[in-house]
Amino acid sequence: MAKNEDGEVELVLGSKVLMGVFFLGAVLLGLSFLMGYVVGKGAAPVLTAQQAPREKTEPVAAITSPPVVEVTKVDAEPIKTAPQADVDSVPKEAEPAKVEPAKVDTRKADSEKAEKEQAEQAKAARARDEKAKADKAVAAKAKQESAKQEKAKLEREQKAKAEQAKTDKAKADKAQAEHAKADKGKAKAEPVKQAQGPAKGRSYLQLSATSKDEAESLANLLRSRGFTSLTAQIPEKPTLYRVLVGPIAPADAGRTRADLKAKSFAGADEAIIKAF
Numbered sequence: 001m002a003k004n005e006d007g008e009v010e011l012v013l014g015s016k017v018l019m020g021v022f023f024l025g026a027v028l029l030g031l032s033f034l035m036g037y038v039v040g041k042g043a044a045p046v047l048t049a050q051q052a053p054r055e056k057t058e059p060v061a062a063i064t065s066p067p068v069v070e071v072t073k074v075d076a077e078p079i080k081t082a083p084q085a086d087v088d089s090v091p092k093e094a095e096p097a098k099v100e101p102a103k104v105d106t107r108k109a110d111s112e113k114a115e116k117e118q119a120e121q122a123k124a125a126r127a128r129d130e131k132a133k134a135d136k137a138v139a140a141k142a143k144q145e146s147a148k149q150e151k152a153k154l155e156r157e158q159k160a161k162a163e164q165a166k167t168d169k170a171k172a173d174k175a176q177a178e179h180a181k182a183d184k185g186k187a188k189a190e191p192v193k194q195a196q197g198p199a200k201g202r203s204y205l206q207l208s209a210t211s212k213d214e215a216e217s218l219a220n221l222l223r224s225r226g227f228t229s230l231t232a233q234i235p236e237k238p239t240l241y242r243v244l245v246g247p248i249a250p251a252d253a254g255r256t257r258a259d260l261k262a263k264s265f266a267g268a269d270e271a272i273i274k275a276f
Contacts, residue, residue: 203273205245205246206242206243206273215241229244232244
């Protein structure tokens with residue numbers, strides 16, 4: 001049997017089938033009428049001769065003529081009535097025959113009902129699945145929107161932190177440059193007297209090797225920052241002068257490099273130990 005989208009059964013009947021159903025219904029109606037007629041005829045009561053209705057006779061009074069003075073009373077004989085028939089002798093009406101209802105095959109109707117219930121259950125299940133799918137899609141979209149907002153917020157915070165760090169670094173660099181400039185100007189204005197030269201047998205930390213003027217300026221800056229510093233000419237290269245910090249013990253070289261780096265001196269990490 002064909003089913004539509006809603007799961008309902010569709011029956012297609014041709015003209016021959018319809019005519020057959022019509023004639024079958026007409027035959028069944030005719031049989032029902034005939035059976036009713038036969039049963040009704042058999043159940044009708046039959047009256048006997050004794051049960052026939054009788055006419056009642058009334059006594060007739062004697063009519064006398066008016067001139068007669070004497071009136072003779074005539075006793076009327078009682079009218080004998082027919083003996084009453086025995087009630088038990090009257091035949092009882094025949095009971096109508098019981099007509100058993102025709103048995104209807106309900107299997108087809110039950111099957112159609114079961115199919116209809118199954119179709120409704122399937123339709124309800126599809127509706128629940130579609131609703132669950134829609135709810136899931138809405139939840140996923142909301143979660144995606146929330147994640148997107150959180151990501152945008154995190155990016156804004158990171159950008160703000162980067163801008164703040166950049167601003168702080170720029171301020172620190174500017175302050176350091178101004179401080180270095182002030183220290184350099186102070187060192188030029190008030191040169192500190194350095195030692196005559198490196199002591200023999202002692203070790204120094206060489207910070208750089210440059211021209212005489214730059215070497216003396218850097219040495220003065222180091223002395224203004226609290227370091228013991230001096231310059232020494234390189235015999236192999238008379239135009240170059242070493243900028244030395246010390247004397248120091250070789251074991252203190254790492255700590256001295258860290259102090260120089262903390263005071264923002266360039267080349268502190270590459271400073272080498274020079275023994276004289």
